[in-house]
Amino acid sequence: MFVLKLIARNALRHKLRTVLTVTGLVVAVLAYGLLQTVVDAWYAGAAAASSGRLVTRNAISLVFPLPLSYENRIRGVDGVTLVARSNWFGGVYRDPKNFFAQFAVSDNYLDLYPEFVVAAQQRADYQRDRKGCLIGRQLADLYGFKVGDVIPIKGTIYTGTWDFVVRGIMEGRDESTITRHMVFHWEYLNETVRKRSPKQADQVGVYILGIDNPDNAAAISRDVDAVFRNSLAETLTETEQAFQLGFVAMSNQIIAAIRVVSYVVILIIMAVMANAMAMSARERTTEYATLKALGFGPGFLALLMFGESMLICLVGGGIGMLATPPMAAMFKQAVGGVFPVFTVSRETMWMQAACALVVALVAAVVPAVQAARVRIVEGLRAIG
Incomplete structure (x- = not known):
């Protein structure tokens, strides 16, 4: 309980920074979910095709x-x-x-x-x-x-x-x-x-x-x-799914671009999150040295950094995931029925959660290592 309170207080120490970081995470997770849903909608026709039907056309x-x-x-x-x-x-x-x-x-x-x-x-x-x-x-x-x-x-x-x-x-x-x-x-x-x-x-x-x-x-x-x-x-006979995918293949480059953009968004917020955590670790060098002097080990300091990163990503990612289905419904209505099926899949939600987890872990690695390696004498001597 003591550790959780300390993590929460650390996360809220710079409220503006935390709010901006959480907002960035919400936007990134939401954008990722919507872009992946667009890709799913593109393949909806092929995904719904029956394996018990064939299509015969001119070869x-x-x-x-x-x-x-x-x-x-x-x-x-x-x-x-x-x-x-x-x-x-x-x-x-x-x-x-x-x-x-x-x-x-x-x-x-x-x-x-x-x-x-x-x-x-x-x-x-x-x-x-x-x-x-x-x-x-x-x-x-x-x-x-x-x-x-x-x-x-x-x-x-x-x-x-x-x-x-x-x-x-x-x-x-x-x-x-x-x-x-x-x-x-x-x-x-x-x-x-x-x-x-x-x-x-x-x-x-x-x-x-x-x-x-x-x-x-x-x-x-x-x-x-x-x-x-x-x-x-002459004829060409193929499954209905292969027939549908033939049309989707005409826009493969567009779909690939959408996928790339969705992951670029996550990489950008990962960099922003890592920068925020690095700033927090640098500002607390003296505090970490004091904790070490009191007997707290490197693992405890690393736990604080990972815990803070996880808490911020949990809040930001959670809000982003909860906002995705209603935003998808609004997007579907706004585009005037371009996508007959535009539903956020369970797989997309799991991917959003996984992305938020990866951001939290990756962003905290370097600051956690720095915090764990702080030397007591140099840390107490540090200013700012």
């Missing part, structure tokens, strides 16, 4: 579609249980800044995505309406869409203005499910394209495959691609 590029005739041949591959069609629509809702994903999908699409929950009546209404669409809950909350609303989408790939009627809301199975997109009938898209430009009809952007055993994903992928080897449109 050259996603820009090139695949023939509709491939569907039956893919369905005949051993291990494939279900095949759904999906086309990227790429339309604009009112203003180009109102970007959200739209997919033309086959009617069995939802059978492959149990994480999207749609009420039975709404799904039935959607199936009956050729111009019907399903809106993700996050997207509905963002723009205020409700069942029965008509959404005008101006096509970029498929020209013209397309009117879709909201027939249902796709709820997420849990908070990690991204529901910021819209799906509508692939048949409606194909029929319209056939009228306007027959040569572009019966083309599929990607096929989504359900498989019987996720452990056989690699073998099934090879078998599917083997069916279309040396054809006019």
Whole structure:
């Protein structure tokens, strides 16, 4: 108890310095947590991808579609249980800044995505309406869409203005499910394209495959691609997670920069903390010499330095960790839904605690060694 009181009094001896150091720690730990959450949000789509789904696309590029005739041949591959069609629509809702994903999908699409929950009546209404669409809950909350609303989408790939009627809301199975997109009938898209430009009809952007055993994903992928080897449109089949990571890889440099910045912030506060502890040790040279003269050993003096550093980092790191979730919620709202999932993970919280602990230990090492090595005579002679 005596040691704890002494550590607390030492920490509060220079209140302004301590407050500024704690404030710096709060900002650093908070910034680290938010930056790591941004990285997690970037990978949220890939992290939520199912290992029981494969994606088959044109081997050259996603820009090139695949023939509709491939569907039956893919369905005949051993291990494939279900095949759904999906086309990227790429339309604009009112203003180009109102970007959200739209997919033309086959009617069995939802059978492959149990994480999207749609009420039975709404799904039935959607199936009956050729111009019907399903809106993700996050997207509905963002723009205020409700069942029965008509959404005008101006096509970029498929020209013209397309009117879709909201027939249902796709709820997420849990908070990690991204529901910021819209799906509508692939048949409606194909029929319209056939009228306007027959040569572009019966083309599929990607096929989504359900498989019987996720452990056989690699073998099934090879078998599917083997069916279309040396054809006019060869395929590339991969897991849904690998498919999603292909998009994330396009921004790897940005993600790497964010990671580097998050650790630079910690290094900076580590230097600030070390400087503050060094100043404290230098100011107390005479006191440490007196304590040694009274019989206190080097270990006790080192304990005082480590204890003070730990206390300051505990307060600063703790406040920073507690502030991270509400700040993340405010950040998500401020950026206007850029990140559909922006939740501080348990791993990020543990990393924040670890960073605060490392800062406390590293910052106290040199001052603790200096305090432990103080010579009584030289310490009592020291001034300031």
